[in-house]
Amino acid sequence: MNENCNPLHAPYYADHAVQLTVEVVENVQLARDTYRIRFACPSLAASITPGQFVMLRLADMQDPLLGRPLAMYDVYRDADGAAVGIDVVYLVHGKLTSKLARCAPGQRLEVWGPLGNGFPGQQVDHLIMVAGGIGQTPFVALGKEYLGRQAYGDPPRQGASAGKVTMCYGARSAEYLAGVEDFRACGIDVKISTDDGSAGHHGLVTDLLNAALDASTAGVQIACCGPERMMESVATIAAQRNVPCWVSLETPMACGIGICFTCVAKVRQDDGSWDYKRTCVEGPIFAAEKIDWE
Amino acid sequence: MSASLSVEIGSLRLANPILVASGTFGYAREMAGMVDVGRLGGIVPKTITQAPRAGNAPWRTVETTAGLLNSIGLDNDGIDAFIEHHLPYLGQLASPAIVSIAGRTSEEFTQMAARLSQYDEVGAIELNISCPNVSGGVDFGICPETCRDLIASVRAQCTKPLLAKLTPNVARIADVAAAAEEGGADGISAINTLLGMAVDWRRQKPLLGNVMGGLSGPAIKPVALRCVYQIAQRVKIPVIGIGGIGTIDDVMEFLVAGATAVQIGTANFNDPTVSMRLLDQMPAALAELGAASIQEIIGSLQPKSQPAPNVLGSPVA
Numbered sequence A: 001m002n003e004n005c006n007p008l009h010a011p012y013y014a015d016h017a018v019q020l021t022v023e024v025v026e027n028v029q030l031a032r033d034t035y036r037i038r039f040a041c042p043s044l045a046a047s048i049t050p051g052q053f054v055m056l057r058l059a060d061m062q063d064p065l066l067g068r069p070l071a072m073y074d075v076y077r078d079a080d081g082a083a084v085g086i087d088v089v090y091l092v093h094g095k096l097t098s099k100l101a102r103c104a105p106g107q108r109l110e111v112w113g114p115l116g117n118g119f120p121g122q123q124v125d126h127l128i129m130v131a132g133g134i135g136q137t138p139f140v141a142l143g144k145e146y147l148g149r150q151a152y153g154d155p156p157r158q159g160a161s162a163g164k165v166t167m168c169y170g171a172r173s174a175e176y177l178a179g180v181e182d183f184r185a186c187g188i189d190v191k192i193s194t195d196d197g198s199a200g201h202h203g204l205v206t207d208l209l210n211a212a213l214d215a216s217t218a219g220v221q222i223a224c225c226g227p228e229r230m231m232e233s234v235a236t237i238a239a240q241r242n243v244p245c246w247v248s249l250e251t252p253m254a255c256g257i258g259i260c261f262t263c264v265a266k267v268r269q270d271d272g273s274w275d276y277k278r279t280c281v282e283g284p285i286f287a288a289e290k291i292d293w294e
Numbered sequence B: 001m002s003a004s005l006s007v008e009i010g011s012l013r014l015a016n017p018i019l020v021a022s023g024t025f026g027y028a029r030e031m032a033g034m035v036d037v038g039r040l041g042g043i044v045p046k047t048i049t050q051a052p053r054a055g056n057a058p059w060r061t062v063e064t065t066a067g068l069l070n071s072i073g074l075d076n077d078g079i080d081a082f083i084e085h086h087l088p089y090l091g092q093l094a095s096p097a098i099v100s101i102a103g104r105t106s107e108e109f110t111q112m113a114a115r116l117s118q119y120d121e122v123g124a125i126e127l128n129i130s131c132p133n134v135s136g137g138v139d140f141g142i143c144p145e146t147c148r149d150l151i152a153s154v155r156a157q158c159t160k161p162l163l164a165k166l167t168p169n170v171a172r173i174a175d176v177a178a179a180a181e182e183g184g185a186d187g188i189s190a191i192n193t194l195l196g197m198a199v200d201w202r203r204q205k206p207l208l209g210n211v212m213g214g215l216s217g218p219a220i221k222p223v224a225l226r227c228v229y230q231i232a233q234r235v236k237i238p239v240i241g242i243g244g245i246g247t248i249d250d251v252m253e254f255l256v257a258g259a260t261a262v263q264i265g266t267a268n269f270n271d272p273t274v275s276m277r278l279l280d281q282m283p284a285a286l287a288e289l290g291a292a293s294i295q296e297i298i299g300s301l302q303p304k305s306q307p308a309p310n311v312l313g314s315p316v317a
């Protein structure tokens, strides 16, 4: 059957996802309440692209019961460059992540992915990534890909490129800034803001965005991930300045694969009305103008 | 030789007793990449209604201790879209589709069932008279007489095997099951979710958009097992056990307690390939009981023997 004929089917089902039981290889603290966990999963690591996520939970445990969506931070590789596994960076937040923070190497995790659409791979002059807090996690891989440092996907995805990549990274305070060296190491121009002024610009990340847009010439693309209010502000700026913007929604999910209808967001339809769409199989990345923020 | 796994629900023959529950497997297409959907004993797609429904406002689910509260609110595109877009896909699968419907009135249920009866792709119809998240539907699953009359009305217009999916949120579920049997149901699916709620005391607000929702997952298994047992004692038609099933032990417990088949629900969320693993494990579990067919296991629960007297001669508490 030709599925393209079915308007009810979502575009990004878990058709290439695998479910694996993996062991924690390492789990290191990067910043306050922020950790990077690494596990081996060669096939998943080979196929995942920036902006895609995995569902993760502790194996053999019924509390917490459900997996949690976590973005791919980066793929780690062997000496020959072959994908071995993935890194995930998480903020200790609730039930699962507080248990995760106490996981030692060898702890078994249940993982399924890659899931969701990931960021598009396009040719742009200037990619500006705007991150609020833990919303920074998809951007190391995205920056690396757009700067031509690393290809992702199986077969490796072609066509994503940017002459320049800027990262506007806003955090509560300096102690929450995580992985800044990782961003700088791959050639990303990192600008920082904090709410309390303890590092970088004292103010909002949108101030950094406005400054970056003022300084930039044609061919800008924005990619944004963070708290909903911040993404809404970024979407508004992008609309005012007529700059295309992708947002990665962080809607809570129960399954990550389109079967529970938990993670719905109001998405604008072609006729101007909105409909609840499952962010896991329609997103999590959307063109900003498609989202009805309320 | 491994034991036969096939079971019958009315005139519907299932290759095995592992089915997936409505609202927890999408319309099957979603799962096709991770699960060999054609191996399932049957597929119950998400409940459809006459008209499209947007569903409830978020939050739609909240995780609780070993469980999940949901108030999805029957988010679906309506029966027309289902027949046009989802049924052709379901029809080409090797597993029968047991189409779940919910109506606000007896007429709506009857019309939908009559319409679906015309399609070869429909293996059976499950009447969702137990959804806690919409007003209407659930009422038919509470009062035995209303339930019987509804089933009888649908039965008169429906040529497919008919299942009644019951709510545990009643005083005596076996009475409702008996009424469904009297009305002409070919089987009972039990249970739907238990009504519950979750509260954020700091904000002094309910967590679910719809305030209350249905509890599912491992937390409800003992309740589901009790319901299935009570129903199986009471009716002659097959019972499909649902509620907190996620391991082969859970499956076997339901079969022994009287279920002819089971549906996997919430476990699909936290363990997407669970149904395939259960299918793989089924033959060994039957072999452990020395069973040549699954029929030997269904309802094989033995009466509990008298408690052994303790040293003082009174029964151990």
Ligand SMILES: Cc1cc2nc3c(=O)[nH]c(=O)nc-3n(C[C@H](O)[C@H](O)[C@H](O)COP(=O)(O)OP(=O)(O)OC[C@H]3O[C@@H](n4cnc5c(N)ncnc54)[C@H](O)[C@@H]3O)c2cc1C
Pocket: A053, A064, A068, A069, A070, A071, A072, A088, A089, A090, A091, A092, A093, A094, A095, A096, A097, A098, A134, A137, A138, A249, A250, A251, A252, A253, A284, B058, B059, B060, B061, B062, B063
């Ligand atoms: C695509 C995607 C990628 C993500 N990537 C990352 C990442 O890389 N790193 C990272 O740290 N986080 C990421 N997140 C967010 C992460 O999944 C959540 O923060 C997750 O809930 C943490 O799990 P927990 O068990 O620690 O918290 P939980 O115990 O689940 O609680 C988290 C918070 O969410 C609230 N909550 C619970 N259920 C709901 C609901 N149904 N609706 C709204 N709020 C609810 C709770 O009140 C609580 O404050 C991502 C989310 C998405 C959708």
Ligand SMILES: Cc1cc2nc3c(=O)[nH]c(=O)nc-3n(C[C@H](O)[C@H](O)[C@H](O)COP(=O)(O)O)c2cc1C
Pocket: A260, B021, B022, B023, B024, B046, B047, B061, B068, B070, B072, B074, B100, B128, B131, B165, B191, B192, B193, B215, B216, B217, B218, B220, B242, B243, B244, B245, B263, B264, B265, B266, B267
């Ligand atoms: C998110 C969610 C959505 C559900 N939607 C439906 C539905 O549309 N129709 C229905 O009959 N049951 C629905 N159910 C109930 C399940 O089919 C099942 O009866 C119940 O969850 C108990 O089984 P479990 O503990 O294995 O999940 C839903 C359950 C969940 C968790």
